[in-house]
Amino acid sequence: MTAEILVSIGMAFLWAFWIMIPAYIPNPAAALVGGGTPIDFGKCAKDGNRLFGDGKTWRGLIGGIFIGIIFGAAQMFLASYFHWDFLPEHTWVTVISLATGALLGDLTKSYFKRRLGKDRGAKWPLADMYDMVIGSLLLMVIALAVTGGLGWFDQFGDIFFGVLVFIAIMIISPVLHRGANIIGYMLGLKDRPW
Numbered sequence: 001m002t003a004e005i006l007v008s009i010g011m012a013f014l015w016a017f018w019i020m021i022p023a024y025i026p027n028p029a030a031a032l033v034g035g036g037t038p039i040d041f042g043k044c045a046k047d048g049n050r051l052f053g054d055g056k057t058w059r060g061l062i063g064g065i066f067i068g069i070i071f072g073a074a075q076m077f078l079a080s081y082f083h084w085d086f087l088p089e090h091t092w093v094t095v096i097s098l099a100t101g102a103l104l105g106d107l108t109k110s111y112f113k114r115r116l117g118k119d120r121g122a123k124w125p126l127a128d129m130y131d132m133v134i135g136s137l138l139l140m141v142i143a144l145a146v147t148g149g150l151g152w153f154d155q156f157g158d159i160f161f162g163v164l165v166f167i168a169i170m171i172i173s174p175v176l177h178r179g180a181n182i183i184g185y186m187l188g189l190k191d192r193p194w
Contacts, residue, residue: 008164011086015156016168018087022072022095023102023136024173026064028180030103033067034060039107049114055121056110061103068099088155097143098136105135129174137169 036059040051072095079087109131113124144150156162 008161009168012161012164013168013172015088015165016172018075019090019094019165020098020133020136020169020173021075022068022090022098023132024176024180025071026068026099026102027106027132027177028183029067030060030064030106033063045114047115047117049117051114052107052110053114053120056107061107064103065099068102069095072096072099089152091149091152093143093147093149094140094152097140101136101139102132103135104139105131105133108135129177130170132177133169133173 034055034057036057038050038052038054039056039058039061040053043051045051072090076090076092076095078084079089109124109127113122113127116124118124141150144152153162156165
């Protein structure tokens with residue numbers, strides 16, 4: 001590999017991590033601040049299983065999204081203050097949609113887990129790793145399209161680099177997800193390390 005390709009790969013991973021911080025934070029934050037009233041208010045679907053379960057609470061949802069937005073706001077401030085022009089520029093639209101989409105993706109996964117009869121905390125490998133990625137990126141694209149902000153993607157330069165960033169997101173997301181779950185388990189915030 002040439003040095004230029006290696007630099008592009010390294011930058012793609014850096015960009016992927018930077019872009020996804022507002023999406024990576026809400027789930028562990030929801031575990032920290034969660035509890036209280038379940039989002040489904042204890043209601044069951046026609047199959048007899050809960051809609052989402054006790055693990056999905058209003059306090060966790062709102063608190064997780066809020067903390068994700070705070071991290072995104074900090075990124076916007078730091079990038080502006082220190083002139084980090086080498087990183088993609090976040091906007092309020094990207095930060096809010098990534099933070100919200102991450103937990104909506106997790107909530108959607110929980111709904112389908114209950115429909116499959118899986119208990120809270122049961123493994124569902126691919127869905128567990130990519131629910132927040134799909135939710136956050138999908139909501140971000142929709143929000144950018146609605147607000148006329150699809151030009152945000154122009155900062156990727158060319159399609160090759162954009163694809164590299166997407167691949168990097170798909171690689172680092174499960175690694176960070178697993179690491180966060182192990183830490184949460186060690187701190188007693190999660191019942192299982194997955």
